[in-house]
Each structure stands twice: as structure tokens, then as C-alpha cells.
Amino acid sequence: MSLLAILVAGADFALTKLFDALYVRVRTGQTGGEINQYLAMPQTPAMLIMGNSRARYQVDPDSFVVPTYSLCHAGMGQVFQTGLLDVLRLHKKLPPAILLHVDFEEYMDADNTEDVGNLRYYYHKVPSITSEINGISKYERVKYLFQFYRYNGRTINTLKNYLQSINYSYAGNGYQKSPPVLGDTATFRMPAPSPVNPRVHRANLRHLESFIKRCKSNQVKLLCFTSPYLSPHSYAATAARSIDSLLRTQHVPYLNVAAHTPPILMHHAKLWQDGDHLNELGATCLSHELAQWSAPFLRANASAPLATGSH
Amino acid sequence: MxxxxxxxxxxxxxxxxxxxxxxxxxxxxxxxxxxxxxxxxxxxxxxxxxxxxxxxxxxxxxxxxxxxxxxxxxxxxxxxxxxxxxxxxxxxxxxxxxxxxxxxxxxxxxxxxxxxxxxxxxxxxxxxxxxxxxxxxxxxxxxxxxxxxxxxxxxxxxxxxxxxxxxxxxxxxxxxxxxxxKHFEFERVVLGLERMLWGLFKKVVVSDLLSIYVNSIYNHHEANTGLTLLVATYGFAFQIYCDFSGYSDIALGSAQVMGFKLMENFNLPYFSKSVTEFWRRWHISLSSWLRDYLYISLGGNRKGVVKTYRNLMITMLLGGLWHGASWNFVIWGFLNGAYLSLEKMFGVDVKSGSHYSWPYKLLRIFITFHLICFTWVFFRATSFSQAFYIITHIFNPVNFWNLRIQDTGIFASMSLGVVLLLLFEYVYLRKRRLAEITPAYSWKWPLAFSMALIFLIVGFGVSGGDQFIYFQF
Structure with missing residues (x-):
């Protein structure tokens, strides 16, 4: 039994070292490759776009007045974005400005911190990530007694992405275009399912508050935006009030596109991928809107205090 | 827990x-x-x-x-x-x-x-x-x-x-x-722990990974067709097997560590050469319960041909209902009862299969597996209309070859899990007992086997996965 324990510990160490060596060379895929790609860039962009799929597929970095890069991860909530910010800080890759997408939907559910598990490579490397992961359940610490657990569920992806990264070079800006498809546009306008008694869960706002706090302490200019819906979301107004109030209090420039959607987007279903996502045609309109709005903030001195107003 | x-x-x-x-x-x-x-x-x-x-x-x-x-x-x-x-x-x-x-x-x-x-x-x-x-x-x-x-x-x-x-x-x-x-016996404890690890591997690596794929297809069945539905149905066959037999392995292993011997519940059912044989290898404790307390109590095969088929059908219909209160389970039981009756009617010989050539054995295993997969559609589907859609669209030639994979990492991991499962069970089939493959007196094999399972579970296991399917029964 003790021999087994010693061998398991040794194998755990060796396997983790092997996969660590592979992981840092990975440059593709959403399981860390895209983060590594950004970290490996020789120059930090003037602005970084962060958020979930509604930022990834809807905002073209080339539209902005400063060099911009998109480091968005589909399906990842604010807890992930806050953890990612700490990863960028660890690697001294914080940009002068961040354009953060705020998604109302994730504030309507109970605090869900499981997304931070996708940054588990940084467990024991970034204290805030370690702390959030430990908070997922009281047994997380036990699982991470195995260092190799940091690759749980991504062993094959790491190997695959490593092989794909061997002769890979990327010169893009992180933007993922979503080409128009022929879809049943009538369904886009169907009301989205609404949670029972919609209300903003305060616990979820703490991740956004942490993000703002970290940006302030690191002199990163933060701009926030929401994106439009074609499907009516009955809870959007409830969420908007809380988010609006928080960002106003924190003096964060904020463009609530969900509340003030350009009419062209609301009248042309062909600009949409589905009820919540614009395709690349719609993304051009949204990007243009965001670029115009953000230009005054970005032209200002990056070291100046955070801009106020513009809500 | x-x-x-x-x-x-x-x-x-x-x-x-x-x-x-x-x-x-x-x-x-x-x-x-x-x-x-x-x-x-x-x-x-x-x-x-x-x-x-x-x-x-x-x-x-x-x-x-x-x-x-x-x-x-x-x-x-x-x-x-x-x-x-x-x-x-x-x-x-x-x-x-x-x-x-x-x-x-x-x-x-x-x-x-x-x-x-x-x-x-x-x-x-x-x-x-x-x-x-x-x-x-x-x-x-x-x-x-x-x-x-x-x-x-x-x-x-x-x-x-x-x-x-x-x-x-x-x-x-x-x-x-x-x-x-009961006394602490090192060899028995090691074998029990190995069995628990094997059961855990089946559950968290094979079954839980398969469930991610199967759920994504079955829960959106109307968006899928042909090969995708077929692969999801094959996936469910292995998911439910690994879920339930994995549970049984952990149960038997944990009892074995303390010195208790529970009855074997599975004996490589997907290697069966007929449905009759399948039911001697699948959920053995239930099928023998139904046989001893229901089928035989009804008269078994002692009261003529017609009553034998009637008894078989009643037993399997009630066996279906035992699993859940739904018409889908009744249909599932009916299909299995019909298979058993037909095999009895045509005298499908299941006990003297050792003289068959291996291609013929393989053919029979293939046919039996597909007959069972057909019944699993009703078991997994949440309604009769869903089951009907899946069965009719599996055989739809339009877009048949369009296999939806979604997440390549999960698909590759679950495929690896099934391959490892079949590989091990094939060896197991030939060697008959786990103890013979990994004898506790030789420390190398148990060590290698346990190490491999531990790292497969750590590397591929689904954390916080589904509860065991059979808990609901």
C-alpha cells in the first residue's frame, strides 16, 4: 500500500510535469491555448475585449481606434473573466484598457463559480483562482491533492492542441466571425425562458465588483457594455437596474446596448445567428456602435483616472 | 451519498x-x-x-x-x-x-x-x-x-x-x-479495492462521459438523424452498462474488503450470443429473482407451450414495470419478453455455443447487441413519441452519415473509455476472473492495474457527474 502511494505520488509528479510542458506550448483551443497565444504575443494590445460568446462572436477588434485584441471565451461567466484577469496580471500582460461584456443572464441565477474550474491550470499558481475553486465544494481540496487533476477532462484536448500548435502561427486579433446561416428567423423572436421571480443575485455581482477593483488597482481603464437581444428577455430590465447602479457607483463607462439597441439590428433578423447572437453582419453594426462610443475614452491618456458618466 | x-x-x-x-x-x-x-x-x-x-x-x-x-x-x-x-x-x-x-x-x-x-x-x-x-x-x-x-x-x-x-x-x-x-486478509482487501477502482472507472470515466454525449443527442433528438442517433444509442448501451455494473463492482468490492461476498450481478452481457443468454448475464440478481419468484410461481414451462410464452411475457412485462412507472418501460419489457419467446419458439441454442466458429459467434453477438440496443431506445427515451422519432430517424437515409460530435475532446475521451473497457473485458472474458489477471501475490500487476485506473480516473473522470441511473428504480 505504501509502495502504491509512493508510486502514485511519483507518477502524479511526472505526469503533471509532462503535461505542464505540453500545456505551455499549446496555442490553440479554448482550454488554455488562446490564453497562451495572448500571453506569448510580443506586444500587449492597447485594449483587450473580454467576455463570453456574445463578445467573442459579436465584436470585431479591428473596429476600434486603438490596437485591440479579443480574448473571449464562449460560455464563461464573470468568475472566469475575473480569474483570467489575475492570470494576465501574473504574466504582466495586463492591457491599458479592457472592454468587458456584461451578460445579464448570468446574474439571474444563484452564484455559479464552476466556470473558474476552466482555469484550473492556475490552481496553486494564482491565489484568487485557488480560493474560488476551493469554494466550489468542500471536497475540491481533496481532488487537487493530485496535481494531475489540473488536467482532468482536458488530457486529450491538451495533447491534440499541442500537436496542432507545433507548426502553428497566429496573426489574428482573436475575433471569431460567425458567418450568416439560413435559419428559422421567426424563432429568434420567441421570448427567452425567464427564471421564476427574476431578481439579481448579489453573490454573482461580487465577481464583477472584484473585476472592477482589480482594474482600478492595476490602473487598467475599464469599459463595459451589454449586447442586444432579438428574443425578448423579460428579466433584462431587472438585471439592467442592478448592473447600471453598480457601474455608475464605480464610475465605469458603460454602454447598455441591450436597452438602446440600434434599430437596424432589431429590424433585420438576417443579422442574427439566433435570438441572442449576432452573425458577422450584425457584429459589424455592433462593433461600429461600440467603437464610436469608446473612442473618447480610449483617446484619453491611459494613465488618467477612470472616465465617468456616459451611461 | x-x-x-x-x-x-x-x-x-x-x-x-x-x-x-x-x-x-x-x-x-x-x-x-x-x-x-x-x-x-x-x-x-x-x-x-x-x-x-x-x-x-x-x-x-x-x-x-x-x-x-x-x-x-x-x-x-x-x-x-x-x-x-x-x-x-x-x-x-x-x-x-x-x-x-x-x-x-x-x-x-x-x-x-x-x-x-x-x-x-x-x-x-x-x-x-x-x-x-x-x-x-x-x-x-x-x-x-x-x-x-x-x-x-x-x-x-x-x-x-x-x-x-x-x-x-x-x-x-x-x-x-x-x-x-471476518479477519483482515491483505489479498482479499487488495482485490476488493481493485474492484472498487474498476467500478469507479466504469462510472466516472466511461458512463459519465458517455452521458454527456448521449444526453446532448437524446435531449435534442429532433435536431439529429441517422448515424448520430445510432451512435448515441450505442453510447447509451455502454453508458447504462457501465453505470449499473460499475455500481455493482463498487458494491461487491466494498463488501469484499470487509469480507462479505455478494452475488455477481453482471457477466459480460454484451458478449451474449442470444437475448436468452443476455438475460443470464445482465442484472443477474433481478432476472434470477423474477425467474424464481414469478416465472416459476406462474408455472414456468411446466404447463404447456402457450402458458410458457404467457409466463415469459408476464415476467418480462412486470420486469419492465419494475424499472419504472412508464409505458416506455412496459414496451421495453414487452420487447424483451417477445425476444425470449421467439428464441424459445425457434429453439435458439444458447448453451452449446462453444462449438460455433468464431465468425458465427461474432455475428450472433452483433445481432444480439443490436436487438438489445433497440430496446434501450425505449428505456432511454422520455416518451413514446421520442422513441418513435429516434427509431424512424436512425434509418433515415437523408443525412445518415452526418455524425454530430460537438466536443471532440469529450468524444475522443469517451471513445477511449469504451475501447479500454472492451479491451479489458475481452481479456477478462478469456481469463474469467480479475484475480487471475492481477493476482495479489504478484505485486506488479495489481500495482500497475491500480495505478492505471487511478490516473484514468484523475485524468478523465467526470467530477460531480450524474447519479447512478438505477438509483431511481
Whole structure:
């Protein structure tokens, strides 16, 4: 039994070292490759776009007045974005400005911190990530007694992405275009399912508050935006009030596109991928809107205090 | 408390260590308390229901043994009514009301219908109810004496490794084991732990990964067709096998560590060469229960050809209903009953298959597997219309080859899991026993086997995955 324990510990160490060596060379895929790609860039962009799929597929970095890069991860909530910010800080890759997408939907559910598990490579490397992961359940610490657990569920992806990264070079800006498809546009306008008694869960706002706090302490200019819906979301107004109030209090420039959607987007279903996502045609309109709005903030001195107003 | 949780790991280590540290005379009490804690971890109040039937069956067992003639039978009936009554209320009442309401609505008698019971089904109800019934039936048949120690009888029903999903034990096989003093035997403990690891691998690596893919296809079945639905159905066949047999492996392994021998519940069912053989290898404790207490009680094959087929159909239909209160399970049972009847009718020889050439064996395994997969569609589907859609669209030639993979990482991991499973089971098939492949006296094999399983679980296991499918039964 003790021999087994010693061998398991040794194998755990060796396997983790092997996969660590592979992981840092990975440059593709959403399981860390895209983060590594950004970290490996020789120059930090003037602005970084962060958020979930509604930022990834809807905002073209080339539209902005400063060099911009998109480091968005589909399906990842604010807890992930806050953890990612700490990863960028660890690697001294914080940009002068961040354009953060705020998604109302994730504030309507109970605090869900499981997304931070996708940054588990940084467990024991970034204290805030370690702390959030430990908070997922009281047994997380036990699982991470195995260092190799940091690759749980991504062993094959790491190997695959490593092989794909061997002769890979990327010169893009992180933007993922979503080409128009022929879809049943009538369904886009169907009301989205609404949670029972919609209300903003305060616990979820703490991740956004942490993000703002970290940006302030690191002199990163933060701009926030929401994106439009074609499907009516009955809870959007409830969420908007809380988010609006928080960002106003924190003096964060904020463009609530969900509340003030350009009419062209609301009248042309062909600009949409589905009820919540614009395709690349719609993304051009949204990007243009965001670029115009953000230009005054970005032209200002990056070291100046955070801009106020513009809500 | 799920077997695939760290909570159970801690529970198991504490209970097993204490078990070997305390004197033999206190061990049954420790196991009984531990079983109560294990069951109460799901829904504590259901312990009351469980103890209610335990008390009735305990008293009924003693009275059956004491009584003669009609009185003897009346105590058996009392026990069976109590057990089936609990099943009827908790498991079948809403199904019954659902069908009554449907008929009332169709005949325009009333639009409101009868009220449903808003209660959760106690975990593993069908398992411990059947185990309790086998006790009173065996006492009635004078195959075992009635158990006088209430604690030991309660432990017979509640023994935590097999409490919520079997194997459904017989009293003559397990009761005497609670009286036997068990010693710590290194080889047995190692084999038990290995078996637990193997079961955990089946559950968290193979079954839980497959469930991600299968759920994504079955829950959006109308968006899929052809090969995608076929692969998802194959996936479900392995998912349910690994889920249930994985549970059984952990149950048998954890009992084995403490020195208890539970009955084998699976014997490589997908290597069966006929459906008849499949049912001798799949959920053996239930199929033998149905055979011994239902099929044979109905007359078995002793009352002519027609009654044999009737008995087979009744047994399998009730076997289907045992799994769940839904018409899908009834159809599933009907299909299996029909397969068994047809095989009996055409004299499909299953016992003397050793002389078959291997291509013929392979063909029969292939056909049997597909016949079983056909029934799994009804088992997995949430409604008859969903099952009908899936079956008709699997064979739709339009876009047949368009396989939806979604996440390549998950698809590759689950494929690797199934390949490792089949590879191991093929070796297992030839070697017959795990102990022969990894003999504990040779430290190298157990070590290598355990290490491989540990790192497969750590690297590929789904954390916080689904609960075991059979818990709902």
C-alpha cells in the first residue's frame, strides 16, 4: 500500500510535469491555448475585449481606434473573466484598457463559480483562482491533492492542441466571425425562458465588483457594455437596474446596448445567428456602435483616472 | 451519498477501518448504523418508511415460521401486501392516476382529473423491497429459518453496499455472513479495492462521459438523424452498462474488503450470443429473482407451450414495470419478453455455443447487441413519441452519415473509455476472473492495474457527474 502511494505520488509528479510542458506550448483551443497565444504575443494590445460568446462572436477588434485584441471565451461567466484577469496580471500582460461584456443572464441565477474550474491550470499558481475553486465544494481540496487533476477532462484536448500548435502561427486579433446561416428567423423572436421571480443575485455581482477593483488597482481603464437581444428577455430590465447602479457607483463607462439597441439590428433578423447572437453582419453594426462610443475614452491618456458618466 | 463521491470515500475508509478495529460482536451494529447514515444522506425521512417495512417483514418472518396452514400463508400475504403497497404508493400511484386521467379526459367525463401525489420516490425502493420479499418467501418455503435478531435482519435489508441498487440478495446467501467473524486478509482487501477502482472507472470515466454525449443527442433528438442517433444509442448501451455494473463492482468490492461476498450481478452481457443468454448475464440478481419468484410461481414451462410464452411475457412485462412507472418501460419489457419467446419458439441454442466458429459467434453477438440496443431506445427515451422519432430517424437515409460530435475532446475521451473497457473485458472474458489477471501475490500487476485506473480516473473522470441511473428504480 505504501509502495502504491509512493508510486502514485511519483507518477502524479511526472505526469503533471509532462503535461505542464505540453500545456505551455499549446496555442490553440479554448482550454488554455488562446490564453497562451495572448500571453506569448510580443506586444500587449492597447485594449483587450473580454467576455463570453456574445463578445467573442459579436465584436470585431479591428473596429476600434486603438490596437485591440479579443480574448473571449464562449460560455464563461464573470468568475472566469475575473480569474483570467489575475492570470494576465501574473504574466504582466495586463492591457491599458479592457472592454468587458456584461451578460445579464448570468446574474439571474444563484452564484455559479464552476466556470473558474476552466482555469484550473492556475490552481496553486494564482491565489484568487485557488480560493474560488476551493469554494466550489468542500471536497475540491481533496481532488487537487493530485496535481494531475489540473488536467482532468482536458488530457486529450491538451495533447491534440499541442500537436496542432507545433507548426502553428497566429496573426489574428482573436475575433471569431460567425458567418450568416439560413435559419428559422421567426424563432429568434420567441421570448427567452425567464427564471421564476427574476431578481439579481448579489453573490454573482461580487465577481464583477472584484473585476472592477482589480482594474482600478492595476490602473487598467475599464469599459463595459451589454449586447442586444432579438428574443425578448423579460428579466433584462431587472438585471439592467442592478448592473447600471453598480457601474455608475464605480464610475465605469458603460454602454447598455441591450436597452438602446440600434434599430437596424432589431429590424433585420438576417443579422442574427439566433435570438441572442449576432452573425458577422450584425457584429459589424455592433462593433461600429461600440467603437464610436469608446473612442473618447480610449483617446484619453491611459494613465488618467477612470472616465465617468456616459451611461 | 453517491459511490462516486469523496464523501463516500471518507465514509468507506472510516467505516471499514472501524469495522476491523472493533470486536466482532459489535460489528453488525456498526454496519447497521453506517447503513442508516448512508441511506439518510439521501432523504432522511425515508428511513422511517424503510424501517416500517423492515418491522413488518421481521414479525411476518417469525410468524410464518411458527404458523401452519392458512395462517402461515396469511402472514406471507401480509408481508407481500405491505411491500407491494409501499411500491404501489410511491412508485406506481402517479402512473396509475396519469392513465386514469387520460381516460377520463378522452371520454370527456372530467377535464380536471384526479390529484397526483407530490412525493419523491425513495432511493432504491424497488431493490430493497424485492430483497425484503425474497426473505419472507424463502422463510415461507422453509428454505431459511426466520431471523430472530432484529438488528441482523435490518442489516440484511439495509447493508449499505447493496442497499440502493443491489445486487438483490437472497437471505440464505447473506444472513449467515453477518454472524461470521471476518479477519483482515491483505489479498482479499487488495482485490476488493481493485474492484472498487474498476467500478469507479466504469462510472466516472466511461458512463459519465458517455452521458454527456448521449444526453446532448437524446435531449435534442429532433435536431439529429441517422448515424448520430445510432451512435448515441450505442453510447447509451455502454453508458447504462457501465453505470449499473460499475455500481455493482463498487458494491461487491466494498463488501469484499470487509469480507462479505455478494452475488455477481453482471457477466459480460454484451458478449451474449442470444437475448436468452443476455438475460443470464445482465442484472443477474433481478432476472434470477423474477425467474424464481414469478416465472416459476406462474408455472414456468411446466404447463404447456402457450402458458410458457404467457409466463415469459408476464415476467418480462412486470420486469419492465419494475424499472419504472412508464409505458416506455412496459414496451421495453414487452420487447424483451417477445425476444425470449421467439428464441424459445425457434429453439435458439444458447448453451452449446462453444462449438460455433468464431465468425458465427461474432455475428450472433452483433445481432444480439443490436436487438438489445433497440430496446434501450425505449428505456432511454422520455416518451413514446421520442422513441418513435429516434427509431424512424436512425434509418433515415437523408443525412445518415452526418455524425454530430460537438466536443471532440469529450468524444475522443469517451471513445477511449469504451475501447479500454472492451479491451479489458475481452481479456477478462478469456481469463474469467480479475484475480487471475492481477493476482495479489504478484505485486506488479495489481500495482500497475491500480495505478492505471487511478490516473484514468484523475485524468478523465467526470467530477460531480450524474447519479447512478438505477438509483431511481
Amino acid at each position: 453517491l459511490f462516486n463521491s469523496i464523501q463516500f470515500l471518507i465514509f468507506f475508509v472510516v467505516v471499514t477501518t472501524t469495522y476491523f478495529l472493533i470486536p466482532h460482536r459489535f460489528r453488525w451494529f456498526l454496519l447497521l448504523v453506517a447503513s442508516c447514515v448512508f441511506y439518510a444522506a439521501f432523504i432522511p425521512i425515508y428511513l422511517v418508511i424503510l424501517f416500517g417495512t423492515i418491522i413488518i417483514d421481521y414479525i411476518a418472518g417469525i410468524q410464518i415460521e411458527k404458523a401452519e396452514g392458512a395462517r402461515r400463508k396469511s402472514f406471507l400475504i401480509l408481508s407481500l401486501v405491505a411491500n407491494i403497497g409501499v411500491l404501489a404508493v410511491f412508485k406506481y400511484y402517479n402512473f396509475f392516476i396519469d392513465n386514469i386521467n387520460f381516460l377520463l379526459q378522452q371520454s370527456h367525463i372530467t377535464a380536471n382529473g384526479l390529484a397526483y401525489l407530490r412525493i419523491a420516490l425513495p432511493i432504491g425502493l424497488s431493490f430493497h423491497t424485492f430483497q425484503a420479499m425474497s426473505y419472507t418467501i424463502e422463510v415461507y418455503r422453509r428454505n431459511v429459518p426466520a431471523e430472530r435478531n432484529f438488528g441482523i435482519y435490518a442489516l440484511y435489508v439495509m447493508f449499505y453496499p447493496q442497499l440502493v441498487a443491489g445486487p438483490i440478495e437472497r437471505p440464505q446467501a447473506i444472513l449467515h455472513q453477518f454472524y461470521e467473524e
